[in-house]
Amino acid sequence: MHRILLAVFLSFFAVAAVSCTRAEAPVANKKKITIAVIPKGTTHEFWKSIHAGSNKAANELSSQGTDVEVIWKGPLREDDREQQIQVVEGFAAQGVNGIVLAPLDDRALVRPVSDAKRAGVPTVIIDSGLQSPDIVSFVATDNRKGGSLAADRMGQLLNGKGKVLVLRYAEGSASTSEREAGFIDQIKAKFPEIELISTDQYAGATRDTAKRASENLLNRFGDQVQGIFTPNESSTAGMLLALQDIGKAGKVSFVGFDASQTFIDALNANQLHGIVVQNPFNMGYLGVKTMVDSLQGRPVQPKIDTGVMLVTKDNMSTPEVQALLHPPLDQYLK
DSSP, X not given: OHHHHHXXXXXXXXXXXXXXXXXXXXXXXXXXXXXXXXXXXXSSHHHHHHHHHHHHHHHHHHHTTOOEEEEEOOOSSTTOHHHHHHHHHHHHHHTOSEEXXXXXXXXXXXXXXXXXXXXXXXXXXXXXXXXXXXXXXXXXXOHHHHHHHHHHHHHHHTTTOEEEEEEEOOTTOHHHHHHHXXXXXXXXXXXTTEEEEEEEEEOOSSHHHHHHHHHHXXXXXXXXXXXXXXXXXXXXXXXXXXXXXXXXXTTSEEEEESOOXXXXXXXXXXXXXXXXXXXXXXXXXXXXXXXXHHHTTOOOOSEEEOOEEXXXXXXXXXXXXXXXXXXXXXXXXX
């Protein structure tokens, strides 16, 4: 009887030991590493660049012997917090190996990211910050520096004097809030004779909502405003359309954020006088690489700066700027 009980005990211990070994085995030993990349939205050129960069990282790693699959899914609109939360929760429930997330809201996504971590699914944050300690790393632009670059350009355009308005993006968006703060703080500190006549209006999530907000601002301040700053792709696009509609494009000093062919054309036509350009392709690439490094037990930096620069008509043709303006999307979005 004692022998039978001893055999059962040893058998149970062996099974438990095997189960523990499997649970604690490095992800690298698995056949495939699956990374869910979740953007704020899926329509703007910025997110397409992040998608392409993510795919490049997966292709590179796979060619080096680490089989990586990127699953790309996000909300259609950049104000649909509930949908983004559901996407995070869905991937955590599916048991992907890791999540790379650009959170729509720096607070609303805290709980789902923490829940994912408890479920064994870690998260790398990209683009926009999250008020959570439960993340692997934050891979993003120095957004406050980007806002400061825009302010320096505005001060140059206006020779340090004039009236300027800021059309903000959306409440809860950490990245654009940092850009707006960087712009406003730099204007106040460095250009005391520039008056900020409006800084409390929001563009909303789309080009169309941004155009409507821009029209309202231009109706109120159009006769006095000499400079305008917008902190992302959709707010810049909406303001540009509104200025074009009333024949003021090029007559007001205008500094925007992010890159698109429309903005390049506007720079050439002197309707935009500067755009602060991030490197979303690099952001997607480093987001996936950082997640895989962490999953394989390699140390990662808690914060990774992906770079930012001011682009004007004067420097637009340089190789460095051209590489930023024309990432190889077609090559990695097939």
